[in-house]
Amino acid sequence: MPRRILKLKSLFVFLVLLLLATGTAHATYPGRNGLIAFQAQGDAGIQIFTVRPNGQELRQITHVIGDAVAPDWSPDGRQIVFEHDVPNACANVAIMNADGAGLVELVSDPTVCEEDPSFTPDGLRIVFHRFDPATNDEAFWSMDRNGNDRQRIGLCCADANVSPDGEKLSFLGSNGEPGGIALFTSSIEGSNVVQITPYSFDVAAKQDWAPGGQRLVFTQNGDVLIPGVSANIATIRTDGTDLRLVTHYEGGTANAFVGSYSPDGRWIVFRLNQNGLFGLFKIHPDGTHLKTILPLSSFRPRFIDWGALPSEADDEDEEGW
Secondary structure, eight states: OHHHHHHHHHHHHHHHHHHHHHHHHHHHOOOOEEEEEEEEEOSSSEEEEEEOTTSOOOEEOOOOSSEEEEEEEOTTSSEEEEEEEOTTSOOEEEEEETTSOSOEEOOSOTTSEEEEEEEOTTSSEEEEEEEETTTTEEEEEEEETTSOSOEEOOOOSEEEEEOTTSSEEEEEEEOSSTTOEEEEEEETTSOSOEEOSOGGGOOEEEEEEOTTSSEEEEEETOSSOOTTOOOEEEEEETTSOOOEESOOOOSSSEEEEEEEEOTTSSOEEEEEEETTEEEEEEEOTTSOOOEEEEEEESOOOEEEEEEEOOTTSOOOOGGGO
């Protein structure tokens, strides 16, 4: 009997571990590369656009009054959540389908400003920055994708992103000095805060997790540009070690601003500013194989996010997406 009980206990432990592993894999499994979304100046305000990774089918998908900024793809590539900056009012979070249809404003209190949203890896919740002018309270919050079940996380101050395993947040914090922005991580509920970079790195929004969750990508010297100093893309381990530059621009006439990793982790998409012109490019995380998506022009893509290819989409050559 003791030996039989021991075998049953071993089988039970194995099954539990298998279930846990399966649940985690769902959040961290790399996706197939879909459309790239970004904000840019439209005919009437800043609007959200999408484009294929080969530069084809550039489309404006929002036509809101005011500005549509900071798009973030749902993990399944079917929806985009973004910040709607309403004229003469507080910003709010909105959600729409990948083609811009079905737009819904997730407004709880029009006197409270809600900004810079991003999805959790399971696609069930949205993390965002919330500021209440009446109480001067500023923190990260989360809500479900219908705008309900709002919960205060309690950290501050900008660009919150959830790790692929759903256990951590990455975000930006300031020391209050010009050019003093650092990258931080914390647990998902806001505890165990770790400073990943020094404030002197002056990290620009936006930053992103690698699909495997082992590294973060960010823009160094990108928040307040210094004459003669170029902004460059770098990656770093989540414990703040093993800093690696992805781009190596110098002199201040060219600056690289990161958007995100591709869902398969093979690319990093970014904006290049060069001599007053702007373009959308992709590059391998090791700094090789720079490729043009949108060539340098006066069109300025910003806050770039690379979405997954929806499961119902037809199989096509990956470079087409």
